[in-house]
Amino acid sequence: MLNYAIKRIALALLIIIVVMLAMYAxxxxxxxxxxxxxxxxxxxxxxxxxxQIRMGLDQPVYVQIWNFFxxxxxxxxxxxxxxxxxxxxxxxxxxxKTLFLGVVAIGGALVFGVALGCLAVVWRNTWIxxxxxxxxxxxxxxxxxxxxxxxxxxxxxxxxxxxAIGAGEAGDPWSQLRAVILPAFAIGITWVGYIxxxxxxxxxxxxxxxxxxxxxxxxxxxxxxxxRYALRLAIIPTISILAVGFGSILSSAVFVxxxxxxxxIGTLITAAVQKRNFPVVMGTVLFMTAFYLLVVTSADLLxxxxxxxxxxxxxx
Amino acid sequence: xxxxxxxxxxxxxxxxxxxPLGLMGATLVGLFVLMALFAxxxxxxDPLKIDVANKFAGASLKHLAGTDQLGRDLLSRIIYGARTAxxxxxxxxxxxxxxxxxxxxxxxxxxxxxxAILVLCFDSVSSLPMIMFALxxxxxxxxxxxxxxxxxVLISIPGYARFIRAQTLSLARSDFIMAERVMDASxxxxxxRHLLPNVxxxxxxxxSMDIPVVIMLEAGLSYLGxxxxxxxxxxxxxxxxGYVSLRQSPFMVVAAGMPLVLATLGFTFLGEAxxxxxxPRLQLKVLK
Amino acid sequence: MSEALVxxxxxxxxxxxxxxxxxxxxxxxxxxxxxxVIGIVGESGCGKSTLASAFINLVAPNAKVxxxxxxxxxxDILKLLESQKRQIRGRHIAMIFQDPMMAFNPVLPLGxxxxxxxxxxxxxxxxxxxxxATAMLERVGIPDPAYNLGRFVHELSGGMRQRVAIAAALLMxxxxxxxxxxxxxxxxxxxxxxxxxxxxLRSDHDGAIIVITHHLGLIGxxxxxxxxxxxxxxxxxGRTEDIYHNPRHPYTKAxxxxxxxxxxxxxxxxxxxxxxxxxxxxxxxxxxxxxxxxIVQERCRTTSPRMIETGPQHRARCHEALR
Numbered sequence: 060m061l062n063y064a065i066k067r068i069a070l071a072l073l074i075i076i077v078v079m080l081a082m083y084a085x086x087x088x089x090x091x092x093x094x095x096x097x098x099x100x101x102x103x104x105x106x107x108x109x110x111q112i113r114m115g116l117d118q119p120v121y122v123q124i125w126n127f128f129x130x131x132x133x134x135x136x137x138x139x140x141x142x143x144x145x146x147x148x149x150x151x152x153x154x155x156k157t158l159f160l161g162v163v164a165i166g167g168a169l170v171f172g173v174a175l176g177c178l179a180v181v182w183r184n185t186w187i188x189x190x191x192x193x194x195x196x197x198x199x200x201x202x203x204x205x206x207x208x209x210x211x212x213x214x215x216x217x218x219x220x221x222x223a224i225g226a227g228e229a230g231d232p233w234s235q236l237r238a239v240i241l242p243a244f245a246i247g248i249t250w251v252g253y254i255x256x257x258x259x260x261x262x263x264x265x266x267x268x269x270x271x272x273x274x275x276x277x278x279x280x281x282x283x284x285x286x287r288y289a290l291r292l293a294i295i296p297t298i299s300i301l302a303v304g305f306g307s308i309l310s311s312a313v314f315v316x317x318x319x320x321x322x323x324i325g326t327l328i329t330a331a332v333q334k335r336n337f338p339v340v341m342g343t344v345l346f347m348t349a350f351y352l353l354v355v356t357s358a359d360l361l362x363x364x365x366x367x368x369x370x371x372x373x374x375x
Numbered sequence: 376x377x378x379x380x381x382x383x384x385x386x387x388x389x390x391x392x393x394x395p396l397g398l399m400g401a402t403l404v405g406l407f408v409l410m411a412l413f414a415x416x417x418x419x420x421d422p423l424k425i426d427v428a429n430k431f432a433g434a435s436l437k438h439l440a441g442t443d444q445l446g447r448d449l450l451s452r453i454i455y456g457a458r459t460a461x462x463x464x465x466x467x468x469x470x471x472x473x474x475x476x477x478x479x480x481x482x483x484x485x486x487x488x489x490x491a492i493l494v495l496c497f498d499s500v501s502s503l504p505m506i507m508f509a510l511x512x513x514x515x516x517x518x519x520x521x522x523x524x525x526x527x528v529l530i531s532i533p534g535y536a537r538f539i540r541a542q543t544l545s546l547a548r549s550d551f552i553m554a555e556r557v558m559d560a561s562x563x564x565x566x567x568r569h570l571l572p573n574v575x576x577x578x579x580x581x582x583s584m585d586i587p588v589v590i591m592l593e594a595g596l597s598y599l600g601x602x603x604x605x606x607x608x609x610x611x612x613x614x615x616x617g618y619v620s621l622r623q624s625p626f627m628v629v630a631a632g633m634p635l636v637l638a639t640l641g642f643t644f645l646g647e648a649x650x651x652x653x654x655p656r657l658q659l660k661v662l663k
Numbered sequence: 664m665s666e667a668l669v670x671x672x673x674x675x676x677x678x679x680x681x682x683x684x685x686x687x688x689x690x691x692x693x694x695x696x697x698x699x700v701i702g703i704v705g706e707s708g709c710g711k712s713t714l715a716s717a718f719i720n721l722v723a724p725n726a727k728v729x730x731x732x733x734x735x736x737x738x739d740i741l742k743l744l745e746s747q748k749r750q751i752r753g754r755h756i757a758m759i760f761q762d763p764m765m766a767f768n769p770v771l772p773l774g775x776x777x778x779x780x781x782x783x784x785x786x787x788x789x790x791x792x793x794x795x796a797t798a799m800l801e802r803v804g805i806p807d808p809a810y811n812l813g814r815f816v817h818e819l820s821g822g823m824r825q826r827v828a829i830a831a832a833l834l835m836x837x838x839x840x841x842x843x844x845x846x847x848x849x850x851x852x853x854x855x856x857x858x859x860x861x862x863x864l865r866s867d868h869d870g871a872i873i874v875i876t877h878h879l880g881l882i883g884x885x886x887x888x889x890x891x892x893x894x895x896x897x898x899x900x901g902r903t904e905d906i907y908h909n910p911r912h913p914y915t916k917a918x919x920x921x922x923x924x925x926x927x928x929x930x931x932x933x934x935x936x937x938x939x940x941x942x943x944x945x946x947x948x949x950x951x952x953x954x955x956x957x958i959v960q961e962r963c964r965t966t967s968p969r970m971i972e973t974g975p976q977h978r979a980r981c982h983e984a985l986r
Contacts, residue, residue: 070498077499085515193396200643202591204598205632208618212625269765276719276760277753277780277831287779288768295770310506314595318618328507329599332514340514344507351504 064360071352076128078348082341083124136342141334146342149327154346156226157316157323161308163239164247165301171247172254173294177285179255180262191255198252204314207245211318214241224320242319246311250304254297261293268292295362302358306351397648403641407634410457420448422455422608431624443613443627444620452608453634459609460638464589467524471531472582476574478532479539480566484547494540497533505530509596518601526596527589538581542574580653584646587639594635610635667734668871669718669756669839670694674731676713676722683944687713689895690730692970695839695871702886702903703875704918708940710895711875715843717741718873719758720748735839754783757837761844763828767816773827774812780834799830803860822853829860838870845874846881858884879922883907888976891915894941894951897970901977911971911979913956950982958983 111117118126130137136146179191215223227235265271266289274288275281309324316325324343331339410417419439426446433441439450482493500508509526516522546569555565590610596602597611598618605612610631617628676688688710695701703711716722717733720740732739740751760766768776777796778789793812800808803826816824825845832840845861846854862885865872874885882889882903889906891899891914899912910916917936938955941947950956950963962982971984 071502073495074499074502077495078503081499082511082515085512196396196643196647197640200587200639201636202595202639204595205614205635208614208621208628208632212621212628216621216625269760269762270768272721273758273760273766273831274768274776274779275721275752276758277782278749278751279753279779279782280749283779283782288771291768291770306504310504313506313510314598317599328510332510332518332601335514335517337514340511344503344511347507348503351507352502355502 063363067356067359071356074352075345075349079128079131079345080124082344083120083127131345136345137338139336139339141336146339147346149339150324150343150346153323153327156321157309157312157325159235160239160242160246160312160316160321160323161305164243164308165250165304167243168247168250168254168304169297169301172251173258173290173297175251175255176258176262176293177290179259180266180285180289183263191259195252195255198248199256201248202314203245203249203311204318206248207242207315207318210241210245226321226323238319238321242312242315242321245315245318246308249311250308253300253304257297257300258290258293261296262289265289265292299358299362302355305354309347309351394648394651396644397651400641400644400646400648403637404645407457407461407638407641410454411461414455414458418448418451418454420451422447422451423606424448431620431627433624433626434630441624441626441630443616444623449613449627449630452613453610453631455608456610456613456634457638459603459607460590460593460634463520463524463527463593463603464586467527467589467593468531468582468585470524471528472535472578474528475532475535476539476578479536479574480543480570482536483540483543484562484566484570490540493536497537500530501533501537509592510601513596513601518604520603523593523596523602527592531585531589534585535578535581539574539578542577543570546570546573576653580646580649583642583649586646587642590638590642591635610638666696667694668697668699669733669735671714671717672732672734674714674717674733675729676710676717676726677729678723679725679727680944684727685943686946687726687895687943688717691892691895691897693890693897693900695873697871698869699888700865700872700874700886702882702889703873703892704877704879704882704889705892706877706918706940708894708943709892711877711892712843713895714892715758715841715875718839718841719752719756721752750783753780753837754835755837756839756841757832757835759828759832759840759842759845762848763824764816764821764848766828767824769816772813772815773819777812777827777831777834780831783835795834796830799833800827802833803827803830805830821849822856825849825853825857826860829857829864833864840864840868840870840872842872842874844876844878846878847876861885879918891918894946895943896951896980898952898981899979900970901974901979905974905977909974909977911973911977911984912952912981913958913983914952915979917955917957950980958986 127137134147136150138144139146139149142149175191175195179188182188182191211223214221221241222234222238225238227233227238262285266285271284271288274284279288312323313325313329315321316323317329320326324347328340328343330336331343424447426442429442429446430444431442432446435441441449443449443452478493478497482490482497508530512526512529513522516525555569593602594609594611594614597609598615600612600615602611603609605616613631614628614635617624617631621628671691671693674688674691675686677684677686679685691710691714693701693703703714705711713722713726716726717728720743722728728741733741735751735755740748740756743751767773774793774796777799778792781787781792781795784792796812797808800811805811805823805826811819811823811827816827819827825848829845832842842861846857849857858881861872861874865885872885874881876882886903889899889901889903890897891906891912893914899906899910899915901911906915907919910919914936921935936955941951941954947953947964948967949965950959950968953959953963956963960982966982968980968982968984970978970980972978973984
């Protein structure tokens with residue numbers, strides 16, 4: 060288990076390093092430099108030089124890369140020349156809001172997805188099952204930002220039930236909760252469909268296993284067979300996919316946060332891309348990549364814990 | 376392996392026709408393809424013609440889907456938007472598929488050290504949150520249609536390449552290729568005669584299943600202002616125009632969202648039906 | 664002789680398949696009396712597994728009962744409502760499954776499952792169910808039962824697993840215990856231990872035990888009476904010693920001759936019965952064993968034999984049974 064964990068983490072770190080090198084390579088292989096790109100056509104040479112020095116661009120490339128890595132390890136993601144604030148501080152300020160959004164979305168998706176998947180299994184091969192299948196595919200394929208805009212129109216503009224913009228008042232959990240509902244729904248619905256499909260397939264496979272027959276042979280009621288015996292096994296592949304789902308949800312957050320003008324990682328990086336503010340983009344990408352890899356790696360390790368058979372494979 | 380042979384078989388088309396969802400998907404896809412091909416004939420107006428006096432008009436006989444904030448005919452813009460959406464997604468998936476095929480064959484058939492490097496690159500790109508990677512590239516290159524296509528190609532390649540690599544590796548160990556090797560066949564011959572025909576059918580299905588994701592990416596990035604720039608109509612920037620004018624004309628955003636909903640549904644239903652008919656083991660992709 | 668506790672009457676079960684209906688079980692008649700151990704023996708495909716799943720009312724979804732009944736406590740258990748069937752499972756009729764590695768849930772500790780299997784005792788508190796599970800593990804010879812209750816099935820050895828499976832079946836003191844290939848998954852030493860355990864059980868079990876196996880040795884060790892099955896039919900029934908020493912059906916004879924325990928001297932190849940099982944979708948007219956039978960006659964090809972009384976409690980489905 061420990062060996063496996065170390066291997067997984069080493070791979071994640073290696074990937075982060077490769078990604079950062081690739082991004083640096085792109086910046087320096089292209090004509091122009093980040094300072095010129097950021098300032099646009101109006102840049103005067105003096106302004107440009109000043110910015111270059113402030114961004115550390117006057118130093119040799121390898122020094123810059125080394126500095127970036129060294130700083131990143133100590134939690135310093137660089138300095139935003141516009142807002143005159145450390146990038147790490149900007150990210151940490153909005154990250155909890157995106158995290159909250161993501162957790163609510165994936166949590167809701169898990170609850171509804173598992174429920175729909177179980178329903179499809181209970182009613183397998185009936186019209187309910189077929190209807191749920193169509194519903195699941197539709198939920199997977201319709202883009203989250205279209206759903207976000209429709210939700211905004213219906214529940215915020217027409218019905219006025221929920222706020223249209225923002226993330227709620229600081230220190231007021233009720234308003235924060237109200238503000239997270241629509242965006243979380245828009246993001247999570249894709250995963251409701253995906254999880255429902257996954258759970259259905261996994262459940263059907265598990266339901267034909269011998270131990271399910273044993274449970275029935277001892278007179279266990281069907282609902283107990285499904286929830287206690289089948290779901291416990293069927294949920295394992297779902298958990299491993301949820302981590303990937305978390306990455307997907309953070310991606311949809313970029314669109315959905317923009318639709319709801321909700322402060323978060325998505326709105327932060329979108330604004331930075333619009334201004335071609337390279338330090339903020341790079342810092343955010345590094346941070347989110349690291350976070351995503353952390354989630355995926357932990358999910359892998361969690362899965363190994365949940366399934367005693369996997370656990371023993373790694374131990375042995 | 377059977378997929379290539381069955382691509383030509385009539386029974387598969389019959390299976391597809393028997394699947395009502397697949398049929399619906401095929402119909403929707405057909406409509407959008409026609410729309411894209413014959414946009415100039417089908418569009419009632421010039422999609423760029425501004426008529427400010429007539430802005431935010433609702434649906435009427437004159438403007439079937441109303442007009443936007445500049446008085447441009449929305450239906451015409453949506454029809455030309457199909458051209459943008461399908462053009463970009465076909466170009467991007469086609470390119471990504473071709474490059475993925477090449478890299479996958481190289482990784483699977485080439486020397487071990489090259490394979491290791493390529494796999495590390497694929498894994499690095501595919502383990503990034505897709506949008507984060509896309510936004511980073513857009514920042515470096517600046518938003519444009521070329522950048523958009525490049526971004527989509529870059530994030531799609533690893534998936535295709537890894538698939539082709541896996542297929543190539545398992546095929547390379549199969550008996551008939553071993554037999555060819557013993558007969559001293561050239562590598563090029565083995566690749567062209569045996570590997571390629573065996574993997575290309577499955578690759579095509581995967582590509583078709585990815586098209587809705589690419590349509591969504593194009594629209595999403597254009598919505599954010601990082602893709603197709605106005606005034607060129609794209610479903611993404613039409614939706615953005617509607618979103619900005621939500622309070623003046625809610626109808627516009629509803630109309631602008633519909634083609635995206637219908638196109639993604641249509642392509643997904645068709646892709647799933649093709650998958651079920653040819654190769655049920657393949658998986659639906661979710662944007663990451 | 665006491666009355667039958669459970670009786671299978673004229674039971675036929677077929678499976679729907681692409682090729683047509685597979686007639687897995689045809690007009691089977693058998694019974695088990697109180698305090699009796701009966702054996703059902705035959706090679707794979709003879710219908711014994713179908714019979715086993717019919718006893719606990721869990722036939723496959725594509726299976727269809729085309730005739731007959733299983734009578735237990737005056738009722739046909741095949742015709743009960745699902746909720747009534749559940750009342751019988753585990754409580755009155757319990758099963759010792761073959762291959763307990765697959766028969767237990769892999770991600771739930773064994774103790775949890777042994778507690779769940781006492782589902783029928785609604786009024787009994789969990790702690791008491793747990794105590795009963797511990798006692799049962801003790802009873803079947805599992806060392807340190809309290810510790811082993813917390814383990815997962817894959818953490819136990821094959822012999823231990825089989826003991827746990829037996830303990831599970833005994834939890835509710837059922838009247839009828841069905842043991843489906845109870846020793847197939849085990850090596851020879853383990854098998855001897857499990858047979859020993861089952862013999863011990865039969866001395867203080869006052870219901871009936873039904874042992875289903877392809878292994879004649881197991882029958883000889885355990886059973887009072889034997890039913891020999893071939894191609895979905897009972898072809899011979901009788902007391903164990905009669906079947907062993909005076910088999911009347913050529914298939915039973917062949918089966919005994921193939922049993923390695925019967926060989927007196929070393930041979931290069933283990934004897935087998937030549938030929939194959941008939942196609943259960945399109946059965947030949949006449950005797951289903953005719954193609955493989957060493958004493959086949961003209962009438963065997965045309966007329967199906969009936970059960971013929973060959974002695975006290977001894978019957979065989981063969982035209983030549985009295986020869």
